Amino acid sequence: MKRYEGIYGFxxxxxxxxxxxxxxxxxxxxxxxxxxxxxxxxxxRRLPPTFHDLVQFERGAELTHDRFKKGDDFVAVGYVRSYTRTVDGKSKKDEQFVAYRLSHDGISTDYEVIRRPRTAKRDLAEPGAELHNQHAPAAPRQSQPQPSPAPPSTDDLTR
Known part of the structure; x- marks a missing residue:
């Protein structure tokens, strides 16, 4: 089973x-x-949020652009990419989350599922094949275990 990192936020x-x-x-x-x-x-107790960069490529980028707007809650699957960039002539280390998949958070978003009709091609497709992304890291990443943030209670769902 392949493992991916997952995040949720807004x-x-x-x-x-x-x-x-x-x-x-x-x-x-x-x-x-x-x-x-x-x-x-x-x-x-709710603490101030942290802010980060998220990028997505290929068809997923176009779909996400069409379906999301500022303020939407999301869940994402992908990986963290660290990189160095130059700011005002100085090197700065930074990171971004590269999303394979980005979806609205089903816990905090009301939505209706519109299923595509079944087709022989879809039925014969290898399960999970659509998760393949050419922008994935070449080697498996060794990441340190991170504690999972506590999910918000219904009392804490304001921004």
Whole structure:
């Protein structure tokens, strides 16, 4: 079984869709990740969110651009990419989440599922094949285990 990293949060900026010299789509969006502090008695206090960069490529980038707007809650599957960039003549280390899949968060979003008709081609497709992405890292990433953030309670669902 392949393993991917997953995150959930909210879209903090308007999604930006651009195309490279080869006309390949790239989505960029700023995201917010909500954080909570555990309190005695099982309650939690909302902390200020952290903000991060998320990118997506190929057809997924176009679909996400069409379907998402600032403020939408999401869940995403992908990986964290670290890189170095030059800012004001100085090198700066940074990171971004590269999303294979980006969907609205079913816990906090009301939606209707419209299923595509069944076809022989779809029925014969290898399960999970659509998750393949040429932008995946070449070698498996060794990541440190991170504690999972506590999911928000219904009392904490305001921004």
């Amino acid at each position: 879209i903090a900026s308007d999604p930006e869709l651009t195309y490279n010299a080869d006309n390949k789509p790239r989505l960029y969006v700023r995201i917010g990740i909500n954080r909570f502090e555990p309190l005695p008695g099982g309650r939690r």
